[in-house]
Amino acid sequence: SPVIVWFRQDLRIKDNPALSAAAESGRPVIPVFILDDESPGKWKAGGASRWWLHHSLTSLASDLKALGAPMVLRSGHSASALDQLVKESGAGAVFWNRCYEPHARERDEDIKSSLKARNIDVQSFNASLLAEPWTVKNKSGDPFRVFSPFWRSVRSELDPGTPLEAPSSLKAPDAALPSENLGDWGLLPTQPDWAKGFEPVWTPGEAGARDRLIGFFDHGARHYAGGRDRPDKPYTSALSPHLHFGEISPRQIFAAIQLVRDEIGEKNAEKFLSEIGWREFSVNLLFHFPHFPERNYQDKFDNFPWIDNQAALKAWQTGQTGYPIVDAGMRELWTTGWMHNRVRMIVASFLIKHLLIDWREGEKWFWDTLVDADLANNSASWQWVAGSGADAAPYFRIFNPITQGEKFDPDGDYVRKWVPEIARLPNKYLNQPWEAGPLILKEAGIELGKTYPEPIVDHKAARDRALMAFQSLKDAA
Numbered sequence: 001s002p003v004i005v006w007f008r009q010d011l012r013i014k015d016n017p018a019l020s021a022a023a024e025s026g027r028p029v030i031p032v033f034i035l036d037d038e039s040p041g042k043w044k045a046g047g048a049s050r051w052w053l054h055h056s057l058t059s060l061a062s063d064l065k066a067l068g069a070p071m072v073l074r075s076g077h078s079a080s081a082l083d084q085l086v087k088e089s090g091a092g093a094v095f096w097n098r099c100y101e102p103h104a105r106e107r108d109e110d111i112k113s114s115l116k117a118r119n120i121d122v123q124s125f126n127a128s129l130l131a132e133p134w135t136v137k138n139k140s141g142d143p144f145r146v147f148s149p150f151w152r153s154v155r156s157e158l159d160p161g162t163p164l165e166a167p168s169s170l171k172a173p174d175a176a177l178p179s180e181n182l183g184d185w186g187l188l189p190t191q192p193d194w195a196k197g198f199e200p201v202w203t204p205g206e207a208g209a210r211d212r213l214i215g216f217f218d219h220g221a222r223h224y225a226g227g228r229d230r231p232d233k234p235y236t237s238a239l240s241p242h243l244h245f246g247e248i249s250p251r252q253i254f255a256a257i258q259l260v261r262d263e264i265g266e267k268n269a270e271k272f273l274s275e276i277g278w279r280e281f282s283v284n285l286l287f288h289f290p291h292f293p294e295r296n297y298q299d300k301f302d303n304f305p306w307i308d309n310q311a312a313l314k315a316w317q318t319g320q321t322g323y324p325i326v327d328a329g330m331r332e333l334w335t336t337g338w339m340h341n342r343v344r345m346i347v348a349s350f351l352i353k354h355l356l357i358d359w360r361e362g363e364k365w366f367w368d369t370l371v372d373a374d375l376a377n378n379s380a381s382w383q384w385v386a387g388s389g390a391d392a393a394p395y396f397r398i399f400n401p402i403t404q405g406e407k408f409d410p411d412g413d414y415v416r417k418w419v420p421e422i423a424r425l426p427n428k429y430l431n432q433p434w435e436a437g438p439l440i441l442k443e444a445g446i447e448l449g450k451t452y453p454e455p456i457v458d459h460k461a462a463r464d465r466a467l468m469a470f471q472s473l474k475d476a477a
């Protein structure tokens with residue numbers, strides 16, 4: 001009887017343990033992807049992720065077809081869609097690679113027991129982590145809550161093995177199974193096409209991921225340790241959406257790093273690997289603390305005096321805060337579906353601390369607009385910036401959007417690219433246009449409040465207000 005391979009966040013044919021195991025079984029293989037907007041609840045894929053998914057599935061479908069087993073597309077609740085497929089195909093086994101989101105774990109547990117109760121063989125594999133979260137524990141047997149000891153522990157024992165080759169071919173079942181049409185799923189935007197800026201930047205799919213990694217090793221990786229904080233330079237890998245959708249595995253990345261270690265330099269190699277480590281750490285947090293995306297990890301933040309300010313939230317979302325580095329980041333996000341990590345920290349800090357808006361509003365916006373939106377990384381990072389997380393920046397460390405811009409975008413290239421209406425300002429005023437006198441503004445063609453906003457809050461006053469709000473938590477404690 002056939003084996004169903006249920007694809008989820010492992011949209012690749014190389015180093016895919018579930019697919020390889022199915023191929024090795026010698027049985028006909030039915031690869032399936034189910035568009036399930038029910039089980040994730042409020043965390044169903046956002047707009048930018050759906051754009052990515054459409055293209056990634058197109059690429060995977062073509063690779064699977066070339067191997068001999070056409071992909072079947074279904075939609076609806078995963079459990080019923082799988083049940084239906086098992087019935088139609090007479091499959092005797094279902095293989096998948098593990099997911100770690102709380103809703104996915106619950107879903108998979110239920111499906112596993114229901115299939116097993118009907119004598120269907122179910123096998124699950126690790127395809128997206130260097131270390132399974134339940135295997136990484138501190139000396140007292142508890143999960144790590146701080147990154148450095150977590151990573152030291154994982155790194156010291158790291159031996160993920162050799163990545164698997166793609167199966168050389170797959171046997172298809174005798175009768176083709178009905179498949180839905182990807183085009184009918186409506187994953188792509190219609191009018192307005194807000195994703196037109198994604199196309200020149202991204203090539204979703206396994207080949208695109210591979211090219212991105214090679215390009216990174218050829219260029220950015222050599223500057224990574226010292227330059228990864230520079231949003232004006234292409235020094236980071238931009239692999240995050242590829243990793244999220246499983247178009248490349250951390251094991252493949254680890255193996256590739258070993259080959260280029262000398263070329264890119266030990267320090268760069270280890271720093272890059274440790275960022276992959278942050279991804280592992282986020283999954284570790286989400287696995288052990290499943291409420292991370294919705295609830296403050298530190299309870300005391302439950303009493304934080306957040307402000308509900310829709311106008312300020314909108315200004316932040318649309319890149320109209322009057323702080324150029326913040327606006328540049330938010331526009332990069334809207335246009336390309338991605339934002340540089342340093343700028344993510346700056347814009348998140350601005351929302352939480354300068355505007356006193358609940359971090360969950362920012363998390364929600366990122367969820368919808370990022371092509372790499374990832375429940376573990378997104379929630380862990382937002383709580384990190386808020387100071388409410390496990391291994392978090394202290395709340396009172398408030399990023400100054402002026403000096404951050406000056407330090408990490410020293411020539412102003414990044415701001416000028418995304419906020420062209422102030423491009424003609426001299427560097428000295430680029431991160432604080434309101435400080436330029438009327439003459440300079442006029443020469444630069446800027447009318448503050450008209451062609452570019454006045455700052456929506458005053459930095460110093462906002463900083464003091466945030467510190468007071470934080471103090472109120474301490475006083476209450």
Ligand code: FAD
Nearest residue numbers: 236237238239240275276278279341344373374377378381
């Ligand atoms: P590189 O520097 O090349 O790093 C390589 C890989 O390591 C990344 O692709 C990513 O998988 C992982 N990584 C790097 N930095 C981090 C980090 N700080 N935390 C966890 N993993 C990391 N990342 C997401 O993948 N999805 C998200 O939804 C997400 N939301 C974020 C929200 C906020 C507020 C902040 C501050 C950060 C967020 N990040 C998120 C983490 C980080 O910004 C991105 O992973 C990184 O910018 C991706 O760019 P890159 O691939 O060039 O990274």
